[in-house]
Amino acid sequence: MQLFDSRGWTAVINDDLSSTALSIGAFGVGVLTGVIGLVVAKFAPVDWTVGFGADDTTRYGKNPNVIFGGLGFIAGFSMAMILANLVITALHTIFVCFAEDPVSFQRSHPEHYNELILTWRHFQPDALVAAYGSYV
Incomplete structure (x- = not known):
C-alpha cells in the first residue's frame, strides 16, 4: 500500500471494479450450471436417482433436483471463480508493475x-x- 500511497494511486485501488464484475459473472455461470443440473435431474434415467431416494422427495436433502442443481451450481461457480481470479491477479500485476x-x-x-x-x-x-x- 505504501507504493500506491506514495504515487497517489489510492483512487485506482478504490475504482478497481474488475473483481466485482468477474465475481458477478462467475455467479451467473454458477446459476447457469445449476439450471443445467436441474434439467439433468428432471430428464435423467431413474437409475441415476435411485440412490438419492427419488421415490421419497418430501424429505429435505433427498430430492435429486436439489442435489443435481446444487452440485451444478457449486461446480460452475468454483470453476468460473478460478478463472476469474486468474484474470484479477493479472490485472493487479499490471497495475503494480506500472506503478513501480x-x-x-x-x-x-x-x-x-x-x-x-x-x-x-x-x-x-x-x-x-x-x-x-x-x-x-
Missing part, C-alpha cells in the same frame, strides 16, 4: 503502454502528473 516502473513497461510493451496512458489521460488527466511529475 512505467518506463520499463513502455520499453517492453510500447503499444499496450500507449493504450493505457491514453485511456488514463482521458479519465484521470492529472493523476500521472501528480504521481510522476510529468505525463510519463
Whole structure:
C-alpha cells in the first residue's frame, strides 16, 4: 500500500471494479450450471436417482433436483471463480508493475503502454502528473 500511497494511486485501488464484475459473472455461470443440473435431474434415467431416494422427495436433502442443481451450481461457480481470479491477479500485476516502473513497461510493451496512458489521460488527466511529475 505504501507504493500506491506514495504515487497517489489510492483512487485506482478504490475504482478497481474488475473483481466485482468477474465475481458477478462467475455467479451467473454458477446459476447457469445449476439450471443445467436441474434439467439433468428432471430428464435423467431413474437409475441415476435411485440412490438419492427419488421415490421419497418430501424429505429435505433427498430430492435429486436439489442435489443435481446444487452440485451444478457449486461446480460452475468454483470453476468460473478460478478463472476469474486468474484474470484479477493479472490485472493487479499490471497495475503494480506500472506503478513501480512505467518506463520499463513502455520499453517492453510500447503499444499496450500507449493504450493505457491514453485511456488514463482521458479519465484521470492529472493523476500521472501528480504521481510522476510529468505525463510519463
